[in-house]
Amino acid sequence: MKTLTSQEKANTAKALLARIRELYTPGEHLRFMEVCGTHTVAIFREGIRQVLPPEIELVSGPGCPVCVTDQIYMDKALAYAKQEDVIIATFGDMLKVPGTEHSLAEAQAAGAHIHVIYSPLEILELGKQNPDKKIIFLAIGFETTIAAIAGTVKAVHLSSVRNIFFLVSHKLVPPALRVLLEQKEGQIDGFILPGHVSVIIGEEPYRYLADAYKIPACITGFEGVEILSGIVNLLEQRKTNHYQIGNQYTSVVMKTGNPVALQLIDEIYEVCDDTWRGMGVLPKSGLRLKAPYDQYDVEKVYPLTTPLPVEKPTGCQCGRVLQGLIRPDECPLFGKVCTTNHPVGACMVSVEGSCAAWYKYGRASGGLAWK
Amino acid sequence: MCLAVPAQLISINDTIGTIELTGATRDCSLLLVPEAKVGDWVLVHAGFAVQIVDEEEAKATLEAFRELEELEDAYFSGKS
Amino acid sequence: MSEKVKLVHGNGGRFSHELLETYILPHFKNEWLGVLHDGAQFPVQAGRMAFTTDSYVVTPYEFPGGNIGKLAICGTVNDLAMNGAIPQYISCALILEEGFELKQLEAILSTMEAMAAEAQVQIVTGDTKVVEKGSIDGIFINTAGIGMIPDTVDSHPKNIKPGMKVIVTGTLGDHAIAVMGTRYGLSLAASIQTDCAPLNGMIQAVLEKVGKKVAVLRDPTRGGLGTTLCELAQQSQTGILIEEEQIPVTAEVKSVCSILGYDAIYLANEGKAILIVEADVEEEVLSILHTFKYGKAATTIGTVISQNKGKVGLRTTIGGIRIIEPLGEDQVPRIC
Numbered sequence: 001m002k003t004l005t006s007q008e009k010a011n012t013a014k015a016l017l018a019r020i021r022e023l024y025t026p027g028e029h030l031r032f033m034e035v036c037g038t039h040t041v042a043i044f045r046e047g048i049r050q051v052l053p054p055e056i057e058l059v060s061g062p063g064c065p066v067c068v069t070d071q072i073y074m075d076k077a078l079a080y081a082k083q084e085d086v087i088i089a090t091f092g093d094m095l096k097v098p099g100t101e102h103s104l105a106e107a108q109a110a111g112a113h114i115h116v117i118y119s120p121l122e123i124l125e126l127g128k129q130n131p132d133k134k135i136i137f138l139a140i141g142f143e144t145t146i147a148a149i150a151g152t153v154k155a156v157h158l159s160s161v162r163n164i165f166f167l168v169s170h171k172l173v174p175p176a177l178r179v180l181l182e183q184k185e186g187q188i189d190g191f192i193l194p195g196h197v198s199v200i201i202g203e204e205p206y207r208y209l210a211d212a213y214k215i216p217a218c219i220t221g222f223e224g225v226e227i228l229s230g231i232v233n234l235l236e237q238r239k240t241n242h243y244q245i246g247n248q249y250t251s252v253v254m255k256t257g258n259p260v261a262l263q264l265i266d267e268i269y270e271v272c273d274d275t276w277r278g279m280g281v282l283p284k285s286g287l288r289l290k291a292p293y294d295q296y297d298v299e300k301v302y303p304l305t306t307p308l309p310v311e312k313p314t315g316c317q318c319g320r321v322l323q324g325l326i327r328p329d330e331c332p333l334f335g336k337v338c339t340t341n342h343p344v345g346a347c348m349v350s351v352e353g354s355c356a357a358w359y360k361y362g363r364a365s366g367g368l369a370w371k
Numbered sequence: 372m373c374l375a376v377p378a379q380l381i382s383i384n385d386t387i388g389t390i391e392l393t394g395a396t397r398d399c400s401l402l403l404v405p406e407a408k409v410g411d412w413v414l415v416h417a418g419f420a421v422q423i424v425d426e427e428e429a430k431a432t433l434e435a436f437r438e439l440e441e442l443e444d445a446y447f448s449g450k451s
Numbered sequence: 452m453s454e455k456v457k458l459v460h461g462n463g464g465r466f467s468h469e470l471l472e473t474y475i476l477p478h479f480k481n482e483w484l485g486v487l488h489d490g491a492q493f494p495v496q497a498g499r500m501a502f503t504t505d506s507y508v509v510t511p512y513e514f515p516g517g518n519i520g521k522l523a524i525c526g527t528v529n530d531l532a533m534n535g536a537i538p539q540y541i542s543c544a545l546i547l548e549e550g551f552e553l554k555q556l557e558a559i560l561s562t563m564e565a566m567a568a569e570a571q572v573q574i575v576t577g578d579t580k581v582v583e584k585g586s587i588d589g590i591f592i593n594t595a596g597i598g599m600i601p602d603t604v605d606s607h608p609k610n611i612k613p614g615m616k617v618i619v620t621g622t623l624g625d626h627a628i629a630v631m632g633t634r635y636g637l638s639l640a641a642s643i644q645t646d647c648a649p650l651n652g653m654i655q656a657v658l659e660k661v662g663k664k665v666a667v668l669r670d671p672t673r674g675g676l677g678t679t680l681c682e683l684a685q686q687s688q689t690g691i692l693i694e695e696e697q698i699p700v701t702a703e704v705k706s707v708c709s710i711l712g713y714d715a716i717y718l719a720n721e722g723k724a725i726l727i728v729e730a731d732v733e734e735e736v737l738s739i740l741h742t743f744k745y746g747k748a749a750t751t752i753g754t755v756i757s758q759n760k761g762k763v764g765l766r767t768t769i770g771g772i773r774i775i776e777p778l779g780e781d782q783v784p785r786i787c
Contacts, residue, residue: 001377001412001429004436006696006768011440013769038373047771118635118711119418121400144373148419151402196373199414199422224769225436251429252414252422261403261421340779360776376709393706394640
């Protein structure tokens, strides 16, 4: 597949930045929020903040599935991990997330069986090779990963493997955006919408942003020039007062998303209310396995009998960071008590967490401390 | 969220395909893209193909970027 | 002899001797080791000596393009070369797991012999221990090495000054991907091999020509280019600015990184060096490196600057700056 050469990328970026300067009203402070951890990282990696006019602020929202998974989920996972006959299968992202007492990585060091996978389908082989163990897969993620895990649940159902279970904590993006716009604090002038979530759900679930809230939104890819062109689109919408769901990622995002994936998700799961770390319960923002697939829901089949640890207040402000109300470096723990080596909250642990990204790409400056 | 990469489908065996990217290959579930054919480029996430890449659209996007780049180039070379 | 290593091979008696005679000595033939004394004795010159050691515990111990033995010799030879030394003598301590296949040991020792010959070093003393099955993963190796540093050479971070150029001798990430790329179900392109190689010949050629105009040499092993440059910037209290477009990574390695979510600048290399040199010898150094098979892809990737002391910045393709920090947690495949 053809891509732009480095020189072409550099020149296109210049052109897009010129366009941004044309469209933008000097002195106006604008906050565009991205809600996708991969965008959080891409923005840092490409050094986008340095090339934008300083009054256009890019803010990270609750786009990191690890970060928005609440502490109770981690404590449940750890409680299962401690059981003798359990193998926990998980994406690498979850390894270092702290529960109330410790993380999966620490549990592993203490003898728990934790298995990192790249694809959830690997759990089928794991199940076959360990017939006397329960394989419990930590099923987290937004819609892109939900589609993959739905496919996995189906594959498990169609197989003869019967020792595989799922601990589910999926989150849906569109309901969260509404909650963010309804909050009294904070200013959001536009959304950079997640490229790969949109591959699954298409443009329609975001329609209310344009119709009800008159706020510009644009689906973009993850390269520097793609993100810049998304910002151009947001500014164009503001200038023309014509609000729509922009799509700058048409090579893989179709208007109707992926109907096969959506149908499968609908077959495997039902929507429910869910708790987002730091944001409380968001209505109709989560999923649970529905019959007959609830036979793989580990909480239904093997409910935990020991009480979970009581949540200790740590001073962690992940919730406010996730809602874009404060920058990571505005949290009193940032860089002092809470670092990537010693994370207090999930935003610092996850590679895509705002705090971790801010810390990794330039400590307290979000990468801006370069003269 | 989420990490996904375009790769080319080089073989299909029922619902499992083999994708290839610059010589690296891996099996990948085609459950979510039943219409995918050998030779298609697909977007791969966590071992699943989640969409068939629309190569016409991809080309159009590239052309749009190139046009922008040429305009900018012309603008700057005009100036100097 | 049996086909597998037994505990008794490590007890210092008849069986240890048999292992030594049958497997080790035929590959490490020289007058010092041949004496089979408790150590090697040799005359030394006046001057500065470099001394280094490393232990090798890589799993799997065989990977595309090499094995743990190759790493063990090249790693120590290269560390000496990064100090500006001419590597001479190596020690080799083997720790073998009970049950380890002697055929495997043969293959590893054979590789070590070949590498030692290429690097023109002698393995003059060593040790062999055997531990119970399950205590280690097959084989661990420790090597230590010494060599003299010519007076015309001084490789030290304190020499780094603004204006100097940062050169890397070739493509990054090849070793790490060769070793761990096949986890998680990936099959790698046949062209992906470890870059493990002895660099002393090439480095010596550069140092002989330009001497102290090379401020420092360092090889980006664990932690990769990113971590190594951070250390150099910190130790010299200068700033380092590198250009994303200039960083050499093969398309094959880039693709594996994009699938698994790895960042190539943090991947380990076992046959590459970073040279920080005075600007007026940049071209000459590059042309010398290009004449060696291990330096064909050598290129300048950046400059040392006086601002942003202790920091490393990467100028991205779109013109922004990304600040590089040392590698934190090991990279694992991610979905996000």
